[in-house]
Each structure stands twice: as C-alpha cells, then as structure tokens.
Amino acid sequence: MFPVFSSTISTSLSSPPPPASLKRQLSNVDTDTIEVEGLRHARIKLKARHYKTPEFASEVFEILRLLHVPYFHATDILPRDLTIRRVSGALTNAVFFVSFPSTKRTCTVLLRVYGPSSGSLISRPRELHALHILSSKYHIGPRIYGTFENGRIEEYFESTTLVAQDIRDPQISQWIGARMAEFHSVDIDVVEGESWELGATKNVRSWLAPARDILVLPSLPEDIKRELDLDDFCLAWDRYSRWLCKVDDVHSGSKRVFAHNDAQYGNLLRLKHPKEGANDHRQIIVVDFEYAAPNPASYDIANHFHEWTANYHSDKPHLLDASRYPTLDERRNFYLAYLRHTYFSTKEHQHIASSDAELESVIAKLDRQVQVWSPASHASWALWAIVQARDDLENDNRTPEFDYIGYARCRMAGFLRELKQLGVL
Incomplete structure (x- = not known):
C-alpha cells in the first residue's frame, strides 16, 4: 500500500490497550517482551508524582537491577545512594535523571515514566521498535536498556x-x-x-x-x-x-x-x-x-x-x-x-x-x-x-x-x- 494523504477523516478508533497491571512482581521478568523487542521488562509501575519519596527510589532501584542496567546492579549500591532529578519541559512523560556517585565515575541513566493519557496517543510497541531500529542500524538516538510497566530506562548523554x-x-x-x-x-x-x-x-x-x-x-x-x-x-x-x-x-x-x-x-x-x-x-x-x-x-x-x-x-x-x-x-x-x-x-x-x-x-x-x-x-x-x-x-x-x-x-x-x-x- 502506498502512503496517501486522505481527503476525509474517519472518526473510528480501536479501543486503547487495557492499563498495565498494578501487581508488582519484583523477581519476575517479562520474557514475552524480551522475545519481541530484545528488551528486558520489569513488572513494576511507578508513580511519578512520588519521585521525592524513599519508596520511589526503592522501586527505581529494583527496576535498574532487574533490567541489568550497566553499573547499577553492583552489589554495593543501595536505594539511598541514588540521586533522582526531574527534568522540566517534558509534556507527554515525566523524565528523570537517575545517577549514583562512585569512586571512578558518576553513572547516570534517563528514566521515562509515561504520561497517564499517552496510551491514547502513542503505540508503545511501535515506538520501541522504531527506537531499536534507529539506535542499532542508524546510530540515532539513545540505547534502550529495558522497560517497566509504565515507562523505560534509556541511555544518558552528558549534555x-x-x-x-x-x-x-x-x-x-x-x-x-x-x-x-x-x-x-x-x-x-x-x-x-x-x-x-x-x-x-x-x-x-x-x-x-x-x-x-x-x-x-x-x-x-x-x-x-x-x-x-x-x-x-x-x-x-x-x-x-x-x-x-x-x-x-x-x-x-x-x-x-x-x-x-x-x-x-x-x-x-x-x-x-x-x-x-x-x-x-x-x-x-x-x-x-x-x-x-x-x-x-x-x-x-x-x-x-x-x-x-x-x-x-x-x-x-x-x-x-x-x-x-x-x-x-x-x-x-x-x-x-x-x-x-x-x-x-x-x-x-x-x-x-x-x-x-x-x-x-x-x-x-x-x-x-x-x-x-x-x-x-x-x-x-x-x-x-x-x-x-x-x-x-x-x-x-x-x-x-x-x-x-x-x-x-x-x-x-x-x-x-x-x-x-x-x-x-
């Protein structure tokens, strides 16, 4: 099928996907996601508004460990060691820089928590597929380390x-x-x-x-x-x-x-x-x-x-x-x-x-x-x-x-x- 610019508008819309399960399974990894996208998936849902709480830091810590994010699964790191800083200006999602200091370097990743209405706007599987192609084939954009129930962990650029x-x-x-x-x-x-x-x-x-x-x-x-x-x-x-x-x-x-x-x-x-x-x-x-x-x-x-x-x-x-x-x-x-x-x-x-x-x-x-x-x-x-x-x-x-x-x-x-x-x- 060739792309065309339609001269009419259809108001039909398929139902959006059901909300992700709220159940936390901290020790489990979604193997279906690994098979589809080559990405690990942690069954944890974050509440972005609580990002200043110790509970939020603990959940982020678990996600980083489950996704095997480089440097963040060292045995000597604790949730309280994380520094979580919210980035202003993101309208669709809540975006955070997550880092921890070490003797050799400060390791940082980008944490993206999807907005509550973004599921009606964006196909996340399609987005992840595009990100994978862009980063792996064209070296455009950040590496995706993995996903969780309502977001993902990305490569951080010192910028x-x-x-x-x-x-x-x-x-x-x-x-x-x-x-x-x-x-x-x-x-x-x-x-x-x-x-x-x-x-x-x-x-x-x-x-x-x-x-x-x-x-x-x-x-x-x-x-x-x-x-x-x-x-x-x-x-x-x-x-x-x-x-x-x-x-x-x-x-x-x-x-x-x-x-x-x-x-x-x-x-x-x-x-x-x-x-x-x-x-x-x-x-x-x-x-x-x-x-x-x-x-x-x-x-x-x-x-x-x-x-x-x-x-x-x-x-x-x-x-x-x-x-x-x-x-x-x-x-x-x-x-x-x-x-x-x-x-x-x-x-x-x-x-x-x-x-x-x-x-x-x-x-x-x-x-x-x-x-x-x-x-x-x-x-x-x-x-x-x-x-x-x-x-x-x-x-x-x-x-x-x-x-x-x-x-x-x-x-x-x-x-x-x-x-x-x-x-x-």
Whole structure:
C-alpha cells in the first residue's frame, strides 16, 4: 500500500490497550517482551508524582537491577545512594535523571515514566521498535536498556538541553537543520515496513475520537467546548485535505521521509564533550522519538519552526507567540544547512548548486511547502493537547502543571488562522 494523504477523516478508533497491571512482581521478568523487542521488562509501575519519596527510589532501584542496567546492579549500591532529578519541559512523560556517585565515575541513566493519557496517543510497541531500529542500524538516538510497566530506562548523554533562545542562534539552527536532514535519510520501509501512512493523517484520525470523549466532560466550560468544536474542525480539516492534494509537491521539499515530528528545544541536546574529529553539527543530539513517523520533510520543518514561538519555561508555557516565528532570513539559514545534508546532495540533485539562482529557487519552493504543511502541525497538536487534558479534567484539577486545554485553544486558533492566510477558508 502506498502512503496517501486522505481527503476525509474517519472518526473510528480501536479501543486503547487495557492499563498495565498494578501487581508488582519484583523477581519476575517479562520474557514475552524480551522475545519481541530484545528488551528486558520489569513488572513494576511507578508513580511519578512520588519521585521525592524513599519508596520511589526503592522501586527505581529494583527496576535498574532487574533490567541489568550497566553499573547499577553492583552489589554495593543501595536505594539511598541514588540521586533522582526531574527534568522540566517534558509534556507527554515525566523524565528523570537517575545517577549514583562512585569512586571512578558518576553513572547516570534517563528514566521515562509515561504520561497517564499517552496510551491514547502513542503505540508503545511501535515506538520501541522504531527506537531499536534507529539506535542499532542508524546510530540515532539513545540505547534502550529495558522497560517497566509504565515507562523505560534509556541511555544518558552528558549534555545540556537546549532552551528556547538556543534554537534562534544562527549557528545552532544550522546544526539542527543538518541533523534533521540526517534523520530524514532513514529508510522509511526499514522502520515501518512496506505499508505505512503519513503521521499527519494518521494522528488526526486516531486522536479525534478520544478528543471527542474529553470535550463532553462536565468539568470543561461550555464556551471552551464551543471554541474547540470538533465538527467545525472536521469540516475545516476536510477542506484543507482536498486543497493539500492539489498543492503538495514531493519534488519541492515534501518528499516523504521518516520524520521526528517533535523537534522542540526540549528534545534537542548539546553534547558537553563532542567526539573528537566529528562534524560540528554532531554535537546536537535528537531525543524523544515518540511521535516519529513518515511525513513530508516540509511538515517536520514546519513543526520545528512553530517551536520557535514556544517557551515552555515561561509563566504562560501553553501560549505560542507568533511574533517569534522565524523570519525569511532565519528560515533560509536553516534551509541552507538542511539542503547541504539532505537528499538534494545526491547525484540527481547536485545540479542545484550550479548557480545561485537555482539554489534560491529550491529554497523558495521548500519554503512554500513548509507553509503548505504548517497548518497540519497545529491540527495534530490541538487534538493531542485535548487528549492530554483528560487526567486533569476527570480529576477537576484547577491548577494543572501544564494548561493543555489552553494549549489546544492556541493551536486550534493557529490552524484556522493559517488556513485563512492560505486561502483555504
């Protein structure tokens, strides 16, 4: 089956997998998981909100030992020796750095506890499969040491996480463009098999039904329900899809690639000690591949540019500031680095560098395709945010850690605004 961008939206959705068992079997390892993914699995479920308690440290300690994580199963280590530090900025999951000091080195791993609503958004078996392929075949992303009932243990990179201002730095932006181009060189069929669908289409179709369920919850005000009306959204999305089929150009920047789809600054690391002799852009490490999927290259770039408008560490982290969207010069700086490292550098496209005029033409066409696919990013994240709000709405949490509904409203407004700018509405 060839990938297509559907002009219609299906509201059907298969039931999400049942919640993982709460039963703790500390001495047992899930052999089925080992057989499927080559990963050990510990039957322990963590409660991320309790990460400051001794009980949480003890459970993490057991997971590390059961998964045979290097250095962490030494006999002289005790739970109280662990240092557990929460990483801010992760929206889908709770992320922690777990380390212990020793006489020779400080050993650290990354602990990822899945968010309570993420099962409606992400296929964890598919994600683990993709991570395994990316790390083992393409040396992209972290090694996965193993999983537990609601999370996993990953390789830690000695690095600093980029902040909102970093991705605006011209040099760092070039490095990100080069890294994205390398990511886009991954063979889709190797990761996904021969039958795959664009993530932009699949996510909207898959997340629509659970989003509808959440918008009927009584704790959500009626005016916000009207603002996020999904019947109106479907009409706009259907019209956009039909228009997109006419303007989508796989030869001018919308080539189908295996895309990251979440290149926000919190998922971009800068190595503290880059490998000697490596190209400068290799000091940027991309992590968090939960939403990685086939998509147009222009969609992935458009999604990254939207992240220029976000600051998840501000006093209103759910709001995007459209005035911070990259200018044409800033986009061009990114495009030049991307094109130097992407499929345009292959023999069939080497002629584009024969003149400045030809290069500018390629950049202009790529920029247009980024504009074309830009609303799809807003649409996906609007539905995502509604689904993510389930836990807070069901528990009537008036002071959530992140205002997902506010984020959904911002993204939905962006979707409709850009459709009007493109002349679709």
